[in-house]
Each structure stands twice: as structure tokens, then as C-alpha cells.
Amino acid sequence: xxIEEIKSKxxxxxxENLTNEPxxxxxxxxxxxxxxxxxxxxxxxxDADITTVGISTFDxxxxxxxxxxxxxxxxGSDRRKGKELQRNLINVQDTMxxxxxxxxxxxxxxxxxxxxxxxxxxxxxxxxxxxYSIRDxxxxxxxxxxxxxxxxxxxxxxxxxxxxxxxMPGALFPCVVTLRDSTVQELIFVxxxxxxxxxxxxxxxxxxxMDNHILGxxxxxxxxPANLFLSQEVARRLATSSDGMNSESLNKVLYSHVLDIxxxxxxxxxxxxxxxxxxxxxxxxxxxxxxxxxxxxxxxxKKALEEQKAKASxxxxxxxxxxxxxxxxxxx
Numbered sequence: 409x410x411i412e413e414i415k416s417k418x419x420x421x422x423x424e425n426l427t428n429e430p431x432x433x434x435x436x437x438x439x440x441x442x443x444x445x446x447x448x449x450x451x452x453x454x455d456a457d458i459t460t461v462g463i464s465t466f467d468x469x470x471x472x473x474x475x476x477x478x479x480x481x482x483x484g485s486d487r488r489k490g491k492e493l494q495r496n497l498i499n500v501q502d503t504m505x506x507x508x509x510x511x512x513x514x515x516x517x518x519x520x521x522x523x524x525x526x527x528x529x530x531x532x533x534x535x536x537x538x539x540y541s542i543r544d545x546x547x548x549x550x551x552x553x554x555x556x557x558x559x560x561x562x563x564x565x566x567x568x569x570x571x572x573x574x575x576m577p578g579a580l581f582p583c584v585v586t587l588r589d590s591t592v593q594e595l596i597f598v599x600x601x602x603x604x605x606x607x608x609x610x611x612x613x614x615x616x617x618m619d620n621h622i623l624g625x626x627x628x629x630x631x632x633p634a635n636l637f638l639s640q641e642v643a644r645r646l647a648t649s650s651d652g653m654n655s656e657s658l659n660k661v662l663y664s665h666v667l668d669i670x671x672x673x674x675x676x677x678x679x680x681x682x683x684x685x686x687x688x689x690x691x692x693x694x695x696x697x698x699x700x701x702x703x704x705x706x707x708x709x710k711k712a713l714e715e716q717k718a719k720a721s722x723x724x725x726x727x728x729x730x731x732x733x734x735x736x737x738x739x740x
Contacts, residue, residue, distance in 0.1 A: 409695075409696055409699070411699070411700065411703050414692065414696050414699065414700050415592050417627075417692065417696070418435065418592065418595070418625070418627050418692070419627075420433070420627050420628060420629070420690070421433050421434050421435040421436075421587075421626075421627030421628055421629075422435065422590060422591060422592050422595065422627070423589050423590065423591060424591065425591070425719060425723070426517070426589075426591065426719055426720065426723035427589060428723075428727060430588070430589060431589055432589075432629045432630070433588065433589050433590070433629070434586060434587070434588055434627065434628055434629060434630060434631060434689075435586070435587040435590060435595055435625065435626070435627050436584050436585070436586050436587075436624075436625070436626040436627070436628075436631075436632050436689065437584065437585045437586075437587075437598070437599065437602065437622060437624075437625055437626075438582075438584055438622070438623045438624035438625070438626065438676065438677065438680050439582070439583050439584065439585065439602065439620050439621060439622060439623065440580060440581070440582050440583075440620075440621040440623055440669075440672065440673055440676050441477070441539060441580070441581040441582075441583060441608070441618055441619070441620055441621075442578075442579075442580055442618065442619045442620075442621060442669060443575060443576075443577055443578065443579040443580075443581075443616065443617070443618055444577055444617045444618065444619055445577055445615060445616065445617035446550070446574040446575065446576060446577065446615055446616070447574065447575045447579075447608060447609035447610075447615060447616030447617075447618070448572050448573070448574060448575070448609045448610035448615070448616065449475060449476065449477055449478065449481055449575055449609055449610075449616075450572050450573060450610065451478070453572060454572050454573065455572075455573055456475055456545060456549045456572075456573035456574075456575060457475065457476040457477075457478060458473045458474065458475055458476060458545040458549070459473065459474065459476055459540075460472070460473045461473075461474065461540075461636065461640070463640050463643060463644060463658060465647075465653050465654050465655045465658055466652055466653065466654060467654045467655050468655050470655050470658050470659060470662070472544045472662045473544055473545045473546070474540040474541040474542070474543070474544065474545060474639065475540070475541040475545045475548050475549065475575055475579060476538050476539070476540055476541075477538065477539040477540075477541075477581050477583075477608070478538050479536040479537055479538050479539075481608055481609060482536045482539070482583070482585075482608065483519070483534075483536050484504075485605060485607060485608045485609075486519075486598075486601050486602070486605055487504065487515065487519050488504060489601050489604060489605040490515045490519070490597065490601045491503075491504065491513075491515050493600065493601065493604070493709065493713075494513060494514065494515050494713060497706070497709060497710040497713055498710060498713045498714055498717060500513045500514070500515075500713075500717065502515060502516055506521060509521035511530055511724055512717075512720055512721045512724050513717070513720070514593075514594070514597065514713050514716040514717050514720050515597075516530065517530060517716075517720035517723070517724065518532070518533055518534060518590065518594050518597070518598075518716075519532050519533075519534055520532030520533070533587060533588045533589055533590055533594075534585065534586070534587055534588075534590075534598060535585070535586040535587075535588060535631075536583075536585055537583070537584070537634065537635050538635065538636075539581035539582065539583035539635045539639070540581065540582075540635060540636050540639040540640075541575075541579050541580065541581055541639065542580050542582070542639050542642050542643050542646075542661075542662075542667060542672065543579070543580075543643075543661070543662055543663065543664065543667065544662045544663055546663065547663055547664070547665055548575055548576055548578075548579050549573050549574070549575060549576070550573070550574045550575075550576050551571075551573060551574075572610070575609075575616075578666060578667070580667060580669070580672055581635075581639070582635060582638040582639050582642060582672075582676045583635045583638070584632060584633070584635060584638075584680075585598065585602065586631060586632075591716060591719065592712075593712040593713070593715045593716035593719070594712075594716060596704055596708060596709060596712040597709060597712055597713060597716065599622070599625075599700075599701060599704050600704050600708075600709040600712075602620050602622060603620065603622070603701065603704065605618075605620065606618055606619070606620075621673060622697065622701050623673055623676055623677045623680075623697075624677055624680065624681075624691055624692070624694075624697060625691070625692045625696075625697050625700065625701075626680075626684065626689050626690065626691045626692070627689070627690055627691075627692075628684075628687065628688045628689035628690055629688045630687055630688050630689065632680065632683070632684050632687060632689055633679070633680055633683040633684070637679075637683070638676055638679055638680060641675075641679040641683075642672055642675045642676055642679060643658065643661050643662060644658070645675045645678070645679065646661045646667070646671070646672075646675065647660065647661045
């Protein structure tokens with residue numbers, strides 16, 4: 409299938425031009441984020457972000473504490489990468505300062521910005537949700553301590569300094585990025601950012617090397633399964649044997665030191681595909697996804713950004729020209 413035929417197939421989930429009225433066009437990008445170096449996911453600057461949830465088995469409820477990759481850890485990193493690519497490819501300058509964003513830039517028009525000088529706010533049309541590790545935090549979080557530096561050969565006892573919790577390599581986070589009422593140019597941009605962005609976590613650390621495995625692209629008129637469901641469903645399927653799933657087999661998965669990445673990829677996609685059978689969502693074929701994603705390189709992204717810049721500028725101008733007192737941002 410040609411690239412143009414793939415784009416045409418996705419039309420149900422896309423819009424031709426930017427609109428100020430939500431119109432139920434959704435594109436879902438199914439991902440498995442694989443951590444390949446230590447990362448810091450913390451809210452208070454010290455402790456890893458974790459929560460407690462449960463999974464039912466035939467012999468009882470198993471509770472565990474997965475690591476959370478908050479949505480802002482994903483959004484912030486992707487936005488920085490998007491603005492970086494935008495500066496490089498089409499020389500559009502923009503900032504991460506929410507009150508000073510260039511609202512006519514394709515990135516800010518897609519990801520949103522606060523009200524600027526013209527008192528127009530732009531609501532984000534890219535939706536992220538918190539992602540959850542498949543395994544328990546006890547096998548993923550590492551506490552590190554360091555002594556104060558010095559050059560003496562011998563010295564007395566010193567107080568150790570605790571560093572922030574580190575999430576260890578090998579952590580896996582199934583997740584979905586959803587675009588609402590986006591153009592095909594914006595989809596190409598988001599896929600390009602997803603392919604090229606490899607750093608997530610605390611902004612000051614720059615240590616969280618991540619691989620974003622794109623497992624599927626879906627289109628329709630509604631949202632799909634939640635990230636927590638996907639993580640828990642993968643754990644269930646890994647723990648299920650011919651005899652079913654019990655608490656012992658589930659705990660072996662939740663507290664295992666490693667997981668088979670290729671097996672997990674297949675189970676994430678299988679769980680998502682089965683869950684959307686009752687929803688108004690369709691999928692690109694695996695070969696179509698690979699062809700479309702492989703097609704997105706520097707030249708294709710530059711072309712998409714240039715086309716989208718013209719659309720964003722025209723849309724912003726049309727909203728800005730409304731009579732004073734009737735201006736509105738993109739609606740929720």
C-alpha cells in the first residue's frame with residue numbers, strides 16, 4: 409500500500425483543516441516505552457512516583473506498587489524535542505515558557521499554550537496519560553547514596569547524601585498517545601517526535617534513555633483502553649498458563665527481575681486489539697504501520713511542518729480576527 413493510500417485510510421481519525429469545534433476525530437499511537445538507562449521519575453525530588461493497585465486472580469486479590477511515569481514527564485520531554493526539531497527544520501523559534509509561546513508555531517498550536525498578548529489560549533490536542541510499569545517498584549527502584557567528596561586518604565565518618573530514587577533499566581511502560589482533531593501533518597510530526605525522542609525523566613538529569621517502540625496506529629471516533637489496563641492485562645497474560653492464573657504465578661511476573669521484551673510487545677498489542685473490538689476504532693495493519701513510520705524522516709517532517717505552519721497561522725488569524733469579547737481558544 410502506498411503512503412497516500414495509508415493517509416487516506418487514516419482519514420476517519422483526521423481533519424483536513426484546523427477547527428475550533430471538537431469533531432470526534434481520534435488517532436491513537438500504541439507504544440511500549442523501554443527504559444535503557446537509569447531514570448528519575450519523581451514529584452518531590454527524592455522518592456520515585458509509585459502507586460498501589462490490585463489484580464484479581466481466582467484465589468484472591470494481588471496488590472502491588474507499579475512505578476508511575478506521569479503524563480507531564482512524557483509531554484514535557486516530547487514538547488522540548490518538538491520545539492528543537494521545529495527550530496532546526498523550519499527555523500521557527502518557540503519557548504517552553506507557557507506564557508510566551510509562539511502560538512503560530514505548529515508545535516504550540518498542537519500541544520497548546522496559555523493566553524498570550526491577544527488573550528487567546530490554545531487547548532492541547534495531544535492527550536497523554538500516566539503510564540504504569542508492568543512489574544512492582546521493589547524490583548525497579550534503586551536507592552543510591554554518596555559520601556561528600558574529598559581528597560584526603562583517611563578521614564572520619566561522614567554523613568552520606570541520598571540521591572533521588574533511580575528507576576533501573578529494563579522497566580517497561582505500555583501507553584497510548586492520542587491525537588484529537590489533528591491533521592495528517594500533525595500526525596507525522598508527533599510520530600517523528602516519538603521516533604526521535606530518547607530522553608525522559610527529571611529535566612535536570614538528562615539520563616533517562618528510553619526507546620519508544622511504536623506497536624500500532626489506530627483511528628476512529630472515540631478513545632481506547634487506558635494505560636493502567638494495558639499494564640495489568642500484560643501482567644495477567646504473562647502469568648496465565650493452561651491452568652489459569654493464580655496469585656503465585658502473578659507474583660512471579662510482578663516481582664521478576666527481567667521480562668521478555670518481544671513477548672511483552674506482542675501482548676500489549678494483543679490486549680489493545682481485543683479491547684477495541686467493541687469500540688468505534690480501527691487499526692492500520694502491521695505492515696502499513698511499519699511502512700508509514702519508516703517513511704517519516706527529516707525531509708518528510710520538514711514538509712509536514714511547513715504545510716502545518718501555514719494552516720496554524722491561518723487558523724490563529726481567523727480566531728484572532730473575531731470581534732473583541734468573542735474570542736475563544738480551541739474548545740475542550
